[in-house]
Amino acid sequence: MADVIALFLDTLSFTLTLLLVTLGLVVIFGMMNVINMAHGEFFLLGAYVVVVVTGAGGSFWLALVLAPLVLAFIGFALEWLVIRHIYHRFIDTILATWGISIALKQAITIMFGPGLQSVPNPLPGTIDLAGIEYPLYRLFIMAMGLLLAAGTYLVFFRTPIGLTARGVIANRAMSASLGINTRRLDWATFAFGAALAGFAGAVMAPIMSVDPQMGVGFLVPSFLAVLVGGVNSLVGALLGSALIGGTSTGLSAYLSQADTQILVFLLAMMVIRFFPNGLTGGKR
Amino acid sequence: MWFAHGRLLTVLAWVALFILPLVLSDWNAALFAQYVTYGIFALSLALIWGGAGILSFGQAIFFGLGACSMALVTLGKLPLLGDSAWVGLLLALIIPTLAAAVLGWILFQGRALAGAQLGIVTLCAAFVAEIAARRWDFVGGFNGLFGIPPMTGLDGDILSGFATSYVVLGAALLSYLIALAVLRSPLGTVLAAIRNNESRTAHFGYDVRLYKIFVFALSGALAGLAGALFALQFGFVSPTLIGFGLSTEALIWVAVGGRGVLMAAFLGALIVRSSESVLSSALDQYWLLALGIVFVATVVFAPQGLLGNVLRLPSPRRFATPKKLEEKSRSVGQVEPDAK
Structure with a gap:
């Protein structure tokens, strides 16, 4: 029985973690039809913001607030410098964001070195869940995944901004001719997606080995989650994350990681x- | 008019490439041969990307398979086939071709995958291939295969770097001519039509799937050839060859050189690889950062690559307007193939 609950918790944890990473991808892809190959590096940058802030003596919680802000700014800058020139060239967005990811990863390697950085766990200790000692911080990550997914859902379906955004997704030309500033919405979306990735990276930093290769490991599963679930919906992201997360944890109980x-x-x-x-x- | 110079410049580039080993030291000639090998690999990618608009993130699968085939045969791991490099070369052409045909069939059958889906699925295929190669001890597992005998001449002596460079250059020229012949034949015109508008081409009655599988398999064969030459020159084959890293590196060469023109893609590989060896000692860690930025800038501001417009060949003669019609067509507007 305890094994089953443990497996269930692991599955849930992986699913929600993946969802946390995937959200930013879905927002950017759904809105702008841009496959953001640099998403893994945005995630990575979020984790390094935590490394810098905690390294300078700041608290982890401060870093958690700062990371999405920093990434929103970086996302905005990159959108303005690169992405806005190639919206109409779909394949080129894949290549350009891939180039961005190479440059960002190397910039981080130059600044911090290729080695491991460690971040102290802000919520040490375990909690007793139906007879299983479960790390407290993992529960916090799961809660954050749920909260952010719900928040994104609410923004998109319950606010005027969300309504505008969905209008642009449905028919960009029509929205523009109705007087919606699609340019502003584009950079705002890219910045928002980057901020989501940065937040995910910051949240995950204490339980992961933070090194420059960390982004790639998450990029592929989260892309698969997006494509399996369906690119244009948040429900799809949830479903895809659950399927990828579920099969991964389920299979890893019997097979090696590779x-x-x-x-x-x-x-x-x-x-x-x-x-x-x-x-x-x-x-x- | 850059277009008019394309043919001349392409011929000049080949002549220069064939003269170059004469002025290089033996060591540098061997190094040059390695870059040319990467050039063949870039050609294979440009064939499907520039020719048919298939953006694959898994081209190194076929490069790796070619390298592995060559290594397995020459190391005598396949006793039935003997250990001759020629058999290795044959196997390095057959296996990647078959693998590419099968992967192509999976990708393009029915409602074909395209764009993002194609990119991510081929990326995944490369990841899977790399992990599988690491786990499979027959192909060397994590460490790879060592001690592959180098190229030998007909008398059985090991070739010098100078001779190797000519062998590789010959293979490169042959690959280039094959790819060029395909792209400039009527078949290549259909491929270009698929690249520009796939559903329109299908509606004209072309079996789009077969054309794409064919060009994918051919590009697999070229990549396999490059892999086999690589194995003979380096003497080892590691699992990283088959994976995602080399695949994306090749994408950079082709994008920087020029994705639409075979010669530009080929030179792109040579330029990026040789500037890497020159600059990476000077720039150290900043090299990869600079490469990433140059890559982004090329993609955004020069989608035809740095050499694409310079080396673009004139359209095949089939497209030339007959003399009598030329007067008329001038008033109607020139035939502009591949306007995109």
Whole structure:
């Protein structure tokens, strides 16, 4: 029984973590049709903001607030410098963001070195959940994943800004001719997506080994989650994260980590093959 | 008019490449041969990307398979096939071609994957291939395969760097001519049509899937050839060859050189690799940062690459307007193939 609960908790934790990382991707892709290959590095930068702030003696919670702000600014700058020139060239957005990711990763390696940085756990200790000692901080991450997903949902479906954004997603030209400033919405979306990634990175920093390669490990699973679930909806992101997270934790109970990764990737590729629009996308 | 010079400059570039080993030291000639090997790999990517608009993040799978095939044969791990480098070369062409055909079939059958989906799925395929290669001891596992015998001449002596560079240059010229012949044939015109508008081409009655699988398999063969030459020159094959890192590196070479023009992509690999060896000691860690920024800038501001417009060849003669019609068409407007 305890094993089952442990497995369930692990699955839930991985799912919500993945959701946390995926949210920013979905927002940027759904809104701007830009595949952001630099998402993993935005995540990484969020973690390094925590390293810098805690290293300078600041509190972890301050870093958690600062990270999304810093990333929002970086996202804004990159949108203005690079992305806005290539909106109409879809393939080039993949390449340009990939180049950005190389440059950012190398910039971090230059500034902080290739080695591991450690961040103290702000919420040490465990909590007793139905007979299982579960780390408190993992619960905090799960709560943050849920909270942010709910928050993004509310922003998109319950606020005037969200209404405008959904209008632009549905028909960009029409929204523009109705007087919506789509340019402003674009950079705001990119900055928001970057901020979400930065927050995810900051939240995850204490339980991960923070090094310059950390972003790549999350990039592929979160892309798969987005594509499996369906690119244009938040529900799809949730579903995709749950499927990837669930199969990963489920399989890793029986297989080695490498074999799990191979199997999950292959399964996800098959799903994308047969449902190019994702499971929530329906038939085109 | 840059266009008019494209043919001349391409020929001049090849002549220069063939003269270059004469003035290089033996060590540098060997180094040059390595860059040319990467150039063949870039050609294979430019063939599918520039030719048919297939952006693959997993091209190194075929490079790695070619390298592995060559290594396995020459190390005598496949006793049935003997240990001749020629058999290795044959296997390095066959296996990547088959693998590419199968992967192409999976990717392009039915409602084909394109754009983001294609990119991510090929990226995943590269990851899977790399992890699998690490886990499979037959192909060397984590450490890779060592001690691959170098290229030998017909008399059995090991080739000097100078001779190696000519062998590799010959292979590169052959690959270039094959790829060029395909792209400039009517087949290549269909591929260009697929690149510009896939559903329109399908509606004209072309079996788009077969064309794409064919060009994918051919590019797999070229990548396999590059891999085989790599294995012979470096003497080892590691799992990283098959993965995502090398695949994306090749994308950078091709994008910086020029994705639409084969020669530009080929020279792109040579330029990026050689400036890396010159600059990486001077710039140290800043090299990769600079490369990333140059890459982004090229993609954004020069989508045709640094050399694409310079080396663009004139359209095949088939497209030339017959003399009698030329007067008329001048008033209607010139035929502009590939306007995109």
